[in-house]
Amino acid sequence: xANIKExxxxxxxxxxxxxxxxxxxxxxxxxxxxxxxxxMKQLKYARNMNAVHLITGKTKSAAxxxxxxxxxxxxxxxxxxxxxxxxxHYRLVLCxxxxxxxxxxxVLEMLRNREIDGIIILSTATPLEQIEEYxxxxxxVCCLEAGKRAFSSIFIDxxxxxxxxxxxxxxxxHRHIGFTVGRMDGPSSRAxxxxxxxxxxxxxxxxxxxxxxxxxVDMEDGAAIMKQLAAMSKRPSAMLVTxxxxxxxxxxxxxxxxxxxxxxxxxxxxxxxxxxGLLGLTTIDNRLMDMxxxxxxxxxxxxxxxxxxxxxxxxxxMFIERTSV
Amino acid sequence: xANIKExxxxxxxxxxxxxxxxxxxxxxxxxxxxxxxxxMKQLKYARNMNAVHLITGKTKSAAxxxxxxxxxxxxxxxxxxxxxxxxxHYRLVLCxxxxxxxxxxxVLEMLRNREIDGIIILSTATPLEQIEEYxxxxxxVCCLEAGKRAFSSIFIDxxxxxxxxxxxxxxxxHRHIGFTVGRMDGPSSRAxxxxxxxxxxxxxxxxxxxxxxxxxVDMEDGAAIMKQLAAMSKRPSAMLVTxxxxxxxxxxxxxxxxxxxxxxxxxxxxxxxxxxGLLGLTTIDNRLMDMxxxxxxxxxxxxxxxxxxxxxxxxxxMFIERTSV
DNA sequence: TTGTAAGCGTTATCAG
DNA sequence: CTGATAACGCTTACAA
Numbered sequence: 001x002a003n004i005k006e007x008x009x010x011x012x013x014x015x016x017x018x019x020x021x022x023x024x025x026x027x028x029x030x031x032x033x034x035x036x037x038x039x040m041k042q043l044k045y046a047r048n049m050n051a052v053h054l055i056t057g058k059t060k061s062a063a064x065x066x067x068x069x070x071x072x073x074x075x076x077x078x079x080x081x082x083x084x085x086x087x088x089h090y091r092l093v094l095c096x097x098x099x100x101x102x103x104x105x106x107v108l109e110m111l112r113n114r115e116i117d118g119i120i121i122l123s124t125a126t127p128l129e130q131i132e133e134y135x136x137x138x139x140x141v142c143c144l145e146a147g148k149r150a151f152s153s154i155f156i157d158x159x160x161x162x163x164x165x166x167x168x169x170x171x172x173x174h175r176h177i178g179f180t181v182g183r184m185d186g187p188s189s190r191a192x193x194x195x196x197x198x199x200x201x202x203x204x205x206x207x208x209x210x211x212x213x214x215x216x217v218d219m220e221d222g223a224a225i226m227k228q229l230a231a232m233s234k235r236p237s238a239m240l241v242t243x244x245x246x247x248x249x250x251x252x253x254x255x256x257x258x259x260x261x262x263x264x265x266x267x268x269x270x271x272x273x274x275x276x277g278l279l280g281l282t283t284i285d286n287r288l289m290d291m292x293x294x295x296x297x298x299x300x301x302x303x304x305x306x307x308x309x310x311x312x313x314x315x316x317x318m319f320i321e322r323t324s325v
Numbered sequence: 326x327a328n329i330k331e332x333x334x335x336x337x338x339x340x341x342x343x344x345x346x347x348x349x350x351x352x353x354x355x356x357x358x359x360x361x362x363x364x365m366k367q368l369k370y371a372r373n374m375n376a377v378h379l380i381t382g383k384t385k386s387a388a389x390x391x392x393x394x395x396x397x398x399x400x401x402x403x404x405x406x407x408x409x410x411x412x413x414h415y416r417l418v419l420c421x422x423x424x425x426x427x428x429x430x431x432v433l434e435m436l437r438n439r440e441i442d443g444i445i446i447l448s449t450a451t452p453l454e455q456i457e458e459y460x461x462x463x464x465x466v467c468c469l470e471a472g473k474r475a476f477s478s479i480f481i482d483x484x485x486x487x488x489x490x491x492x493x494x495x496x497x498x499h500r501h502i503g504f505t506v507g508r509m510d511g512p513s514s515r516a517x518x519x520x521x522x523x524x525x526x527x528x529x530x531x532x533x534x535x536x537x538x539x540x541x542v543d544m545e546d547g548a549a550i551m552k553q554l555a556a557m558s559k560r561p562s563a564m565l566v567t568x569x570x571x572x573x574x575x576x577x578x579x580x581x582x583x584x585x586x587x588x589x590x591x592x593x594x595x596x597x598x599x600x601x602g603l604l605g606l607t608t609i610d611n612r613l614m615d616m617x618x619x620x621x622x623x624x625x626x627x628x629x630x631x632x633x634x635x636x637x638x639x640x641x642x643m644f645i646e647r648t649s650v
Numbered sequence: 651t652t653g654t655a656a657g658c659g660t661t662a663t664c665a666g
Numbered sequence: 667c668t669g670a671t672a673a674c675g676c677t678t679a680c681a682a
Contacts, residue, residue: 054378054676277545379658
């Protein structure tokens with residue numbers, strides 16, 4: 001395959017001139033530019049980007065670290081990231097980790113090995129201190145609340161969002177409230193639990209372990225949990241659910257079990273996914289697409305101007321009132 | 326940052342020996358290997374993969390070309406691809422094209438520019454002849470029926486699947502059948518239309534243009550189309566719907582409009598997504614995750630052994646009978 | 651405006 | 667088993 005050298009020889013110019021044409025540099029005469037372009041076409045020249053990556057030290061690509069691809073939450077974030085990456089001619093490398101720490105480390109190592117210019121972390125099981133160690137190799141942006149760190153983060157205040165939802169339920173007369181999370185040891189789950197404890201103690205209600213349900217991720221989990229709730233001798237009158245798809249599963253299963261929503265069980269979802277609009281699910285919009293897009297913008301900015309201070313950007317959530325409470 | 330040369334100097338060996346250690350080559354004495362490894366740790370050595378990519382001519386990464394990230398159909402395919410890529414230590418570059426041909430061309434150009442070792446195309450708007458031109462630069466696998474081509478493909482027989490669904494409906498007494506597609510000019514839509522025509526003419530039923538509905542992609546489209554159907558003076562007694570999420574949208578909207586399923590309208594979905602199990606939707610399982618995984622395997626095989634003949638692999642679909650017909 | 655030449659950090663070849 | 671040395675294909679001072 002033809003390379004820059006052959007083009008130069010055939011066009012009767014120097015290698016640098018060819019390179020200049022390739023990079024749209026000024027200071028190359030129209031005549032030579034035309035000649036170079038012509039020979040490129042003749043020889044079907046294709047630039048070897050790996051050589052460019054090597055010499056420039058950049059790859060114009062960023063990794064997305066996420067536990068699982070096939071989930072609406074991550075899809076929505078990715079959609080936002082993807083749009084912005086496209087606009088800036090950046091490639092996105094999809095890194096599915098399944099929350100395995102060695103897989104997650106491999107992604108971080110990619111940064112060290114200059115395979116990518118930066119990383120966007122959607123969710124992780126690796127301790128944040130360990131992630132910070134990689135900041136020296138390139139920018140990292142986390143889509144979760146991480147406090148003041150060496151990397152940037154973008155997030156909604158889960159504690160406040162959860163509180164808002166709780167207070168809404170309380171105002172509607174609920175005192176027996178349960179909630180589900182996807183992974184109890186995640187940071188947003190911890191924030192929710194804390195908010196839950198606070199509101200409960202303000203209400204003077206005891207904390208019932210069986211109303212805190214872990215491992216609620218997708219629609220099928222939601223349905224299973226609804227069955228579980230139905231079998232309880234004393235069940236909550238309202239549930240705050242991990243995400244809208246899980247909530248949709250609960251809603252559907254409730255219908256099958258003859259439990260009416262919101263009369264017998266109020267449900268609040270999360271994420272404002274399309275399905276929630278369709279089902280009339282009250283939910284909290286955390287603006288996933290915007291968040292993804294902004295995450296990429298922050299990363300891109302760090303790549304363009306290194307040595308900038310990391311940022312902690314909070315995204316406002318919105319309470320979407322519909323008919324499931 | 327330390328490079329192989331510095332390691333060599335400090336360890337008191339040659340560059341080649343360091344490279345051999347790096348690549349787990351035999352013929353390196355334990356003593357030197359240990360010394361190299363030790364200095365690598367001291368200097369926090371990180372390999373520059375771009376140099377490796379340049380000299381080896383491989384990047385161990387493949388592109389996924391798809392129109393939109395945030396859709397269950399593509400998510401399921403990607404999940405399958407992602408698992409297999411992970412197992413083979415391959416990176417996946419996500420290329421969202423929105424069915425824009427110039428964006429799609431950029432992905433193909435990545436192959437020419439050696440940025441990637443191969444491409445998996447999930448859906449495309451580019452004429453297949455144009456895609457074939459890029460096969461000289463590296464392997465391409467399409468997840469759609471493409472006939473005998475220079476690239477490999479993996480697919481289900483949409484024509485046969487559609488026919489099976491039609492015949493099932495006919496056996497249940499339906500004669501007024503409509504269908505939706507996502508994009509009328511896609512190959513699977515054409516296959517469906519053809520099968521539709523055939524069965525209709527066998528039945529002696531006229532083809533009613535208004536019962537063929539284009540642009541039905543997601544849940545919200547399904548809901549909107551249900552409204553549209555409800556407003557028809559004469560509507561079909563059964564619908565074959567693009568995908569399960571769209572079908573779910575129809576189902577939900579039907580409930581709101583007081584149209585009972587399957588009594589007043591039978592619905593068959595597509596893809597056997599989790600939502601269809603939950604809603605009791607009769608559907609056709611086209612085994613998206615398996616298809617994605619197999620697509621990667623075919624690609625990987627082509628990468629490992631170039632100059633192999635392209636394959637056309639058909640995946641069997643399964644008719645999943647539930648309660649929406 | 652153009653050309654020369656020095657890298658970028660590896661792997662591959664080939665001779666010891 | 668080990669080590670020079672030549673690629674890989676490009677960008678970028680620097681000099682003209």
